[in-house]
Amino acid sequence: MMPDLGKYAEAVLSSYGVSIALLVVLVWASLRRARRVKKQLEDIESKAKRDG
Amino acid sequence: MNLNALWAYANPKKFIQATDRVLPWISILAIVSLVVGLVWGFFFTPEDYRQGSTVKIIYIHVPSALMAINAWLMMLVTSLVWIVRRHHVSALAARAAAPVGAVMTVIALATGAIWGQPMWGTWWAWDPRLTSFLILFLFYLGYMALWAAIEDDDTAADLTSILCLVGSVFALLSRYAVNFWNQGLHQGASLSLDKEENVADVFYYPLLVCIAGFVLLFIALVFLRTQTEIRARRTRALLARERMG
Numbered sequence: 001m002m003p004d005l006g007k008y009a010e011a012v013l014s015s016y017g018v019s020i021a022l023l024v025v026l027v028w029a030s031l032r033r034a035r036r037v038k039k040q041l042e043d044i045e046s047k048a049k050r051d052g
Numbered sequence: 053m054n055l056n057a058l059w060a061y062a063n064p065k066k067f068i069q070a071t072d073r074v075l076p077w078i079s080i081l082a083i084v085s086l087v088v089g090l091v092w093g094f095f096f097t098p099e100d101y102r103q104g105s106t107v108k109i110i111y112i113h114v115p116s117a118l119m120a121i122n123a124w125l126m127m128l129v130t131s132l133v134w135i136v137r138r139h140h141v142s143a144l145a146a147r148a149a150a151p152v153g154a155v156m157t158v159i160a161l162a163t164g165a166i167w168g169q170p171m172w173g174t175w176w177a178w179d180p181r182l183t184s185f186l187i188l189f190l191f192y193l194g195y196m197a198l199w200a201a202i203e204d205d206d207t208a209a210d211l212t213s214i215l216c217l218v219g220s221v222f223a224l225l226s227r228y229a230v231n232f233w234n235q236g237l238h239q240g241a242s243l244s245l246d247k248e249e250n251v252a253d254v255f256y257y258p259l260l261v262c263i264a265g266f267v268l269l270f271i272a273l274v275f276l277r278t279q280t281e282i283r284a285r286r287t288r289a290l291l292a293r294e295r296m297g
Contacts, residue, residue, distance in 0.1 A: 001095070003094070003095055004105075005105040006105055007104070008105045008106045008170055009105070011109070011167065011169065011170050012105050012106060014166055015109045015112060015113070015167065016094070016112065018162050019112045019116065019162070019163060022158060022159055022162075023155070023159075023269070026155045026273065027269075030273055030276055033277075034277070034279065038283055040283075040287055041283045041286055041290075044287055044290045044294075048290060048294070
């Protein structure tokens with residue numbers, strides 16, 4: 001299944017590895033911050049509602 | 053289509069509602085396009101007669117370079133909307149796009165260096181396109197640092213918008229450097245409206261799918277991150293109100 005990359009295997013695989021890792025970190029960090037900020041806002045809004 | 057209807061999305065609540073509806077679909081399409089494009093390109097395309105298997109790097113390098121430039125151009129448009137119409141959502145969308153564009157630029161630079169080493173015999177050359185790309189990356193860093201350094205959101209949006217206008221010169225240079233200066237190691241564009249100048253069809257079609265995947269991923273991330281910036285801004289406003297009693 002794995003194609004024969006010959007003498008350039010290291011270059012091709014490291015390109016894919018670095019890029020996919022960077023994209024995964026970017027998506028993970030975006031989702032993590034999105035959840036955290038959403039929760040923080042919900043807490044503040046519900047507290048504001050409670051306090052009138 | 054009534055273009056004036058677009059201004060309705062300058063309302064933060066309406067923007068969040070609308071993007072919430074489309075975000076799951078865009079995300080699924082992005083993942084499917086990326087998986088199909090990368091698997092097709094990596095496993096099912098032949099080697100190039102000159103570049104050998106390194107040609108497979110094209111499926112990451114070209115889409116990320118395209119997005120690095122177009123992310124900045126999107127930031128330029130939203131910055132101009134902020135300067136002219138003072139819609140907060142547009143300024144926050146520019147802020148949200150910057151880290152995504154910066155990562156795309158890093159990917160383009162890193163894969164370019166890895167590809168360049170076996171093909172040109174060097175990781176780096178002060179070639180017009182490479183140099184303008186590096187400067188574009190520095191502009192991304194400066195843009196994000198400026199947003200982080202200024203407490204008042206409106207002042208930050210004003211100053212970063214001006215920086216974005218200046219940086220646009222390098223975004224355009226990154227795209228057209230090869231045409232402006234007929235020198236350097238970097239080849240001309242891999243994609244063109246002129247079919248004769250395109251890469252061979254066997255590489256072209258999986259490349260188009262990968263580009264679609266990167267574009268959709270960019271849109272999904274910008275929607276998500278803009279929602280986050282809108283909520284973060286509201287949180288800061290509520291906390292400030294609370295502090296003032």
